[in-house]
Amino acid sequence: MGVVAGMRSMTAPALLSNALRDNPSGRLAHSSLRWIQSQGVARGLTLLAGAEMASDKLPNMPDRTIAPVLSGRVLSGALVGAVLHKLDRGSLLKGAALGGLGAVAGSFAALYLRKLTAARTPVQEPWTGFIEDALTVATGKTVLGSHLPGH
Numbered sequence: 235m236g237v238v239a240g241m242r243s244m245t246a247p248a249l250l251s252n253a254l255r256d257n258p259s260g261r262l263a264h265s266s267l268r269w270i271q272s273q274g275v276a277r278g279l280t281l282l283a284g285a286e287m288a289s290d291k292l293p294n295m296p297d298r299t300i301a302p303v304l305s306g307r308v309l310s311g312a313l314v315g316a317v318l319h320k321l322d323r324g325s326l327l328k329g330a331a332l333g334g335l336g337a338v339a340g341s342f343a344a345l346y347l348r349k350l351t352a353a354r355t356p357v358q359e360p361w362t363g364f365i366e367d368a369l370t371v372a373t374g375k376t377v378l379g380s381h382l383p384g385h
Contacts, residue, residue, distance in 0.1 A: 235318060236311035236336020238374040240298075241344040241366060243310040243337075244286045248279035249374040250314050253382055261321050270317055287367050291360035298341050311337025318381065 239246035255276040262268045315333020316326045348362045
């Protein structure tokens, strides 16, 4: 999910929050991360994810690999990594580190693939962005579907 956060910073926590809202985990009940399972958080993150996808298509959006933008993606990856590790009774710190590293990898890989697609195929912006959106959501749902306890 850290890689998904690197592709779209708000999509990873939105997908995770929605999955946990629909199937709350007792493993988060007494955790400082329990808020991610709430209806309001799931809705808010979903709205933010949609806004991010829409704004990504604007021509003046900054590159995802510049420090401020990449930092947000790393924080998003760290959050989803920490939650997933907590669900597996693992270390929050280890989960956050792995999620953050995944976000860095996902950011650079997705940017490279998007530019490569535009350079070598007739598919251009904003269509490469729509393709990335679809891949991001499909990847996130697949990972969560096979990873979350009870799924």
